[in-house]
Amino acid sequence: MLIVKKFGGTSVANKERIFNVARRCIEDYKKGNDVVIVLSAMGKYTDELITMAKDINDKPPKREMDMLFTIGEQMSVALMSMAMDSLGVPAVSLNAFQVAMHTTSAHGSARLKKIEAARIRRELDNRRIVVVTGFQGIDKYNDYTTLGRGGSDTTAVALAAALHADACEIYTDVDGVYTADPRKVPNARKLKEITYDEMLDLATSGAGVLHNRSVEMAKKYNVELVVRSSLNRSEGTVVKEGSNMEKLLVTGVAADKDTVRISVIGLEDKPGTAFAVFKALKNEFSKNNINVDIILQSVGREGTKDISFTVASEDLQHALEVLNANKERLTIQDITWNEKVAKLSIVGAGMMSNPGVAAKMFESLYNSRVNINMISTSEIRITVLIPEEDIEKAMNAVHDGFGLGA
Numbered sequence: 001m002l003i004v005k006k007f008g009g010t011s012v013a014n015k016e017r018i019f020n021v022a023r024r025c026i027e028d029y030k031k032g033n034d035v036v037i038v039l040s041a042m043g044k045y046t047d048e049l050i051t052m053a054k055d056i057n058d059k060p061p062k063r064e065m066d067m068l069f070t071i072g073e074q075m076s077v078a079l080m081s082m083a084m085d086s087l088g089v090p091a092v093s094l095n096a097f098q099v100a101m102h103t104t105s106a107h108g109s110a111r112l113k114k115i116e117a118a119r120i121r122r123e124l125d126n127r128r129i130v131v132v133t134g135f136q137g138i139d140k141y142n143d144y145t146t147l148g149r150g151g152s153d154t155t156a157v158a159l160a161a162a163l164h165a166d167a168c169e170i171y172t173d174v175d176g177v178y179t180a181d182p183r184k185v186p187n188a189r190k191l192k193e194i195t196y197d198e199m200l201d202l203a204t205s206g207a208g209v210l211h212n213r214s215v216e217m218a219k220k221y222n223v224e225l226v227v228r229s230s231l232n233r234s235e236g237t238v239v240k241e242g243s244n245m246e247k248l249l250v251t252g253v254a255a256d257k258d259t260v261r262i263s264v265i266g267l268e269d270k271p272g273t274a275f276a277v278f279k280a281l282k283n284e285f286s287k288n289n290i291n292v293d294i295i296l297q298s299v300g301r302e303g304t305k306d307i308s309f310t311v312a313s314e315d316l317q318h319a320l321e322v323l324n325a326n327k328e329r330l331t332i333q334d335i336t337w338n339e340k341v342a343k344l345s346i347v348g349a350g351m352m353s354n355p356g357v358a359a360k361m362f363e364s365l366y367n368s369r370v371n372i373n374m375i376s377t378s379e380i381r382i383t384v385l386i387p388e389e390d391i392e393k394a395m396n397a398v399h400d401g402f403g404l405g406a
Contacts, residue, residue, distance in 0.1 A: 001032075001033045001034070001166045001167070002033070002034040002035075002036070002124070002163055002164070002165045002166050002167075003028055003033050003034070003035055003036070003165060003166065003167045003168075003169065004036045004037075004038065004156050004159050004160040004163065004165045004167070004168045004169070005025060005028075005035065005036070005037050005038070005156075005169045005171065006037075006038040006039075006040075006134060006152055006153060006155070006156035006168075006169070006170050006171060007021050007037065007038070007039055007040070007171045007230055008040045008152065008171065008172050008173065008230075009040040009041055009042060009043050009044070009045070009046070010043065010172075010173040010230075011171050011172070011173070011230035011231075012039055012040070012042050012043075012076050012079075012080065013042055013043035014042075014043070017230070018079055018080055018083050019083050019087075020230065020231075021037075021080065021171075021230055022080060022083040022084050022087060022089075023087065024230070025037055025084075025129060026084065026087060026089050026129075029089060029129055034124045035129045035130070036120060036124070036129075036130045036132060036159060036163065036165070037077075037080065037129065037130070037131045037132065038132050038133075038134040038152055038155050038156040038159060039073060039076040039077050039080060039131060039132070039133065039134055039152070040072075040073065040076065040134050040135060040152040041069075041072025041073050041075070041076055041135075042072065042075060042076050042079075045072045045075070046069060046072050049068050049069060049071065049072060050065075052068075053065060053068055062107035062108045063107045063143060065107070065108065065146075066107045066108065066136070066143070066144050066145050066146045067143075067144055069135070069136070069146050070095065070096070070133070070136050070144050070146070073095070073133035073134055073135055073136060073152075074093075074095055074133055076133070077093035077094070077095070077131040077132065077133050078093045080093065080131045081093040081129075081131050084129055084131075089129060090126075090127065090128045090129070091128055091129040091130070091131055092123050092128045092129075092130060092131065093131045093132075093133075094119065094120070094123075094130060094131070094132050094133070095132075095133045095136070096133055096136040096137045096138050096144065097138050097142070097144070098119060099115065099116070099119055099120060099132060100115070100116035100119070100138070101115050101136070101137040101138060101155070101158075102114040102115070102116075102137065102138060102139070102140075103137030103138065103139055103145045103147070104139065104145070105139040105140065105141065105143070105145065106145070107143075107145055107146070108145075108146060108148060109146075109147070109148040110137055110139065110145035110146065110147055110148070111147070111213075112137060112147065112154065112155075112158050112217075115158055115159060115162040117159075117162045117163050120132070120159075120163065121163070132155070132159065133155075134151060134152025134153075134155040134156065135147055135151035135152045135155060136151070136155075147213075148213075149211060150210070150211020150212070150213060150214060151211075151213075153170060153210055153211045153213075153214035154211065154213045154214040154217060156168060156170060156214070157214045157217045157218045157221075157223050157225070158217060160221075160223045161217065161221035161223050165223070167224070167226065168218070168223050168224065168225050168226070169225075169226045169228060169236075170210060170214075170225055170226070170227050170228075171228055171229065171230040172209060172227065172228075172229065172230070173229065173230075173231065174209060174227075174229060175190065175228055175229035175231075175232055175234045175236060176190045176191065176209075176227050176228060176229075176234075176235075176236045176237035177190070177191050177194055177199065177202070177207070177209050177210075177227055177237040177239070177252070178190050178191065178252070179191065179251070179252045179253065179399065179404040179405075180252060180253040180254070180395055180399050180404070181207070181208075181254075181255070181395075184255070184392050184395055184396075185253070185395055185396050185399050187399075187400075187405035188399065188404070188405070189404060189405060190237065191237050191251065191252070192235075192237065192238065193237060193238040193239070193240065194237060194238075194239055194251060194252075195239075195240070195241065195242030195349055196215060196218060196219035196239060196240065196241060196242070197219070197242065197349065197380060198242070198251045198252070198347050198348065198349055198380060199215050199239045200212055200215040200216060200219065201345070201347040201378070201380060201381040202251075202252050202254050202345075202347050203215055205254035205255075205256055205343065205345035205347065205381065205383060206254045206255050206256025206257075206258070206343065206345070207252065207254040209227055210225070210227060210239070215239065218239065219241075222241065224238065224239070224240045225238070225239040225240070226238055226239075227239065242349060248348050248349070248350050249348050249350040249351065249354055249357065249402065250346050250347070250348035250350070250351070250357065250402040250404065251347055251348045251349070251350075252346070252347050252348075252404070253344070253345070253346050253347075253395055253398050253399045253402075253404065254344075254345045254347065255342060255343065255344050255345075255391050255392075255394075255395050256342060256343040256345075257342045257388055257391060258312055258313050258314075259293070259310050259311070259312060259313060259341060259342060259343050259385070260310065260311060260312075260313050260315075260316045260337055260338065260339045260341065261308055261309075261310050261337060261338045261341050261373065261374070261385060262308065262309055262310070262311065262316070262319055262320070262323070262335065262336075262337045263306055263307070263308040263335070263336045263337070263338075264277060264306065264307045264308070264323065264330075264332050264335055265306050265332070265333050265334040265335065265336065266304045266306070266331070266332065266333025266334060267304060267305050267306065267307060267330065267331055267332060267333075268303065268304065268305075268331045269301075269303050269304055269305045273305070273307075273330075273331075274297060274307060276329075276330055277307060277323075277330055278292065280322060280323075280326045280330065281319065281322055281323075291311070291312070292309050292310070292311055293309065293310040293311065293343070293376070293383075294309060294310045294343070294374045294375075294376040294383060294385060295307070295308070295309045295376075296308045296309070296374050296375075304333070308374065310341075310343070310374070310385060313339065316337060316339070320335065320337070323335050340387060340388045340389070341373060341385050341386065341387060341388055342385070342386060342387070342388040342390075342391040343383055343384070343385055343386075344383070344384050344386055344391060344394050344395060344398065345381055345382065345383040345384075346361055346381070346382050346398060346402070347380055347381045348380060349380050351379065351380050351381075351382070352379050352380060357382065358375075358377065358382050360401060360402065361382055361384070361398055361401070361402075363401065364397045364398045364400070364401030364402075365384070365386070365394055365397060365398065367397065367401075368390075368393055368394060368397040370386050370387070370390045370393065370394045370397070371386065371387065371390075372384045372385070372386060373385040373386060373387075
């Protein structure tokens with residue numbers, strides 16, 4: 001049996017935790033399994049590297065940041081291999097160059113294109129545990145790249161797909177996927193299983209357990225995931241295709257404070273105006289992998305209309321620069337923004353066949369006196385934009401409204 005195991009930064013934050021992970025992986029190895037481990041940088045080491053870089057250069061080149069970031073994962077995998085050696089088990093650490101993880105050249109947000117599995121298979125054939133750097137790759141120029149937020153999850157899933165692994169386990173500091181963040185909703189309940197689509201929508205909506213790109217890849221290559229904790233032995237949550245699973249009305253509630261609402265005021269009320277606005281944004285945003293999320297267009301009045309949309313907080317200044325540069329051409333009278341907002345989402349495959357879900361969500365928010373600014377829906381997700389100060393109250397109200405508590 002071939003098992004891919006991914007451990008996040010908190011799981012390898014210090015000597016004690018490194019040895020805890022080593023012993024856990026050795027247990028599977030001694031049962032005769034082939035084991036491939038994917039590691040993130042230790043603890044908050046990536047944040048330390050960012051601080052060092054910003055101390056040298058306020059706007060460091062993305063290529064050089066990727067070169068710097070690779071240090072973190074290489075430290076983790078080398079120390080892990082040393083720990084296993086001290087425990088009498090042969091292990092080898094490999095970075096993205098040694099494995100040949102080919103990516104695009106978008107520094108800071110590269111996408112995996114191909115993994116050459118020959119080196120890993122050779123090491124497994126020699127009965128070594130293989131410890132691989134997550135989060136990083138190499139482009140066609142043999143420059144290091146990084147995969148962006150949640151990149152180590154994506155590395156693990158990609159390796160599981162390339163190696164045709166029998167299992168892919170994602171270890172975090174929580175012991176599974178919950179109906180809501182248990183730190184904010186005390187009675188949140190752990191799910192035994194969840195579909196790829198539900199997990200993808202929760203990840204996109206702010207649930208930090210898995211990154212959405214890793215879930216997309218797992219769905220594409222049908223890699224079944226198990227999310228569990230490295231700090232205890234409890235059963236985790238299985239993420240898989242949902243054809244035979246019971247479809248819950250609402251599976252989970254997610255919140256995202258990393259968002260800002262931008263309003264473009266006084267646009268000409270004529271065909272093609274919205275296209276012109278978002279084409280201008282797309283031309284710039286696509287270069288920088290910036291996503292526009294909820295979009296709302298007002299009813300036209302006196303020949304003008306307004307368009308509001310949300311982007312991640314870190315993309316606000318870039319969006320404003322693009323809009324201001326095109327203000328006259330797009331007939332924009334004013335641009336406003338609000339950073340004190342948050343997105344609240346409910347997700348559930350059962351929504352497709354059950355009417356009245358939105359009404360129930362809105363009733364729960366009304367009963368808690370939470371005002372809704374914007375609304376967005378899909379087949380299995382409803383998202384509302386609300387005041388940031390109300391987000392925890394709203395999460396608990398909606399969670400209780402749908403009876404999701406333990």
